[in-house]
Amino acid sequence: MKLLFLGAGATGGYFGGYLAKAGVDVTFLVRRKRREQLARDGLKIESVDGRLDIPVKAITRDEIVAPYDAVILSAKAYDLDSAIEAIRPAVGDKTLILPVLNGMKHLDTLDAAFGAARVLGGLTHISVTLTEDGIIRQFGQLSTLTMGARFAGQKAAATALYETLARGIEARHADDIILAMWEKWYFLAAFAASTCLMRAGVGDIVRAAHGAEFTLNVLNECTAIAGANGYPPQPEMMEFSRTFLTDPASTLSASMLRDIQRGGQIEADQIVGDMIRRGRAHGVATPLLDLAYLHLQAYENRCAAVKPG
Structure with a gap:
């Protein structure tokens, strides 16, 4: 080929x-x-x-x-x-x-x-x-x-x-490629929303008071959306996601946060905004994702305001 x-x-x-x-x-x-x-x-x-x-x-x-x-x-x-x-x-x-x-x-x-x-x-x-x-x-x-x-x-x-x-x-x-895509997406949305909203890596968030509760609540919103759309995460992926996002020793952050830190473009709507829309279509409440998306849009608006030309 x-x-x-x-x-x-x-x-x-x-x-x-x-x-x-x-x-x-x-x-x-x-x-x-x-x-x-x-x-x-x-x-x-x-x-x-x-x-x-x-x-x-x-x-x-x-x-x-x-x-x-x-x-x-x-x-x-x-x-x-x-x-x-x-x-x-x-x-x-x-x-x-x-x-x-x-x-x-x-x-x-x-x-x-x-x-x-x-x-x-x-x-x-x-x-x-x-x-x-x-x-x-x-x-x-x-x-x-x-x-x-x-x-x-x-x-x-x-x-x-x-x-x-x-x-x-x-x-x-x-x-089932759509299930595989959903499994990556729901995890990535939780990872990006958590670390970008807090402007910190997973471990820094988790070591704060109620930090692990916060990351799990973001994950739960994404999990609920995936399930409502007919693609609930499989147990192995769910266990990985929970462990990853509650590791106090982790130094990892989403690539979207690194893009923000260097003043670059981000996939806010593709990763977080569209997740919210697909949740709302099924009546899933997303208060933490909403807040993270607001944060990301504000960043994009600020970048647009200072962009030359």
Whole structure:
């Protein structure tokens, strides 16, 4: 299969790079500056397994000449509209689109743009960053990409894509990809809402008076929303979430908090706002999520007010 990765940033560059190393036909769709950097230096990854330096194929939008078998999207939610326009020339009648964004809202947008039949479900578990000099740097051991069919008619094509991905990365084929996406989302929403609202890591919150009660109450709101939408978290995931969010020794915080601390854009609506809306649709009360979302929107408004131009 011919795969097109939108961008060669942290997540897409990591998975695409290791697939290219395994001999998979991978092309990166990038902006001109990144294309020149990749042509000059190749793709560079610093992972827990060592360093990878590999020449890769990279093109700009105007250089797309034919459809690809699959397009992998790892864009941020606030860049989704521009991402859709960027990949349009690469999408043909049989092209699969595999988004690995957080939450669920992007599925509706992609379905409207390309048709639900070609849009799969997906998610990743990885902690990576792209340095200013173009190096993809991994933190921690996790580096999995989970994908699967959303509809019965997608199963054969989804299986073929999974088999291609499994040649070079730790890929997982979920029987119920929507459940898998919900399980990541409800945890991520609780993690982000808790640490961003308190502007602190998990351990700092938990060691405060009533801190563990607070994080569990945020988690309970997210759990109730997932259940009301027909995707209650499985016991193993529930146990992991409770343990993670009540660990007094934890130094971890959500990547959204790190984005705030550096003054960057955030996925407030995709991760927290949409969770609230899906809760309200089923009558689930979300007082703590509401407060966290207000906090995040206030941050976004302040950034917009001081943005040049």
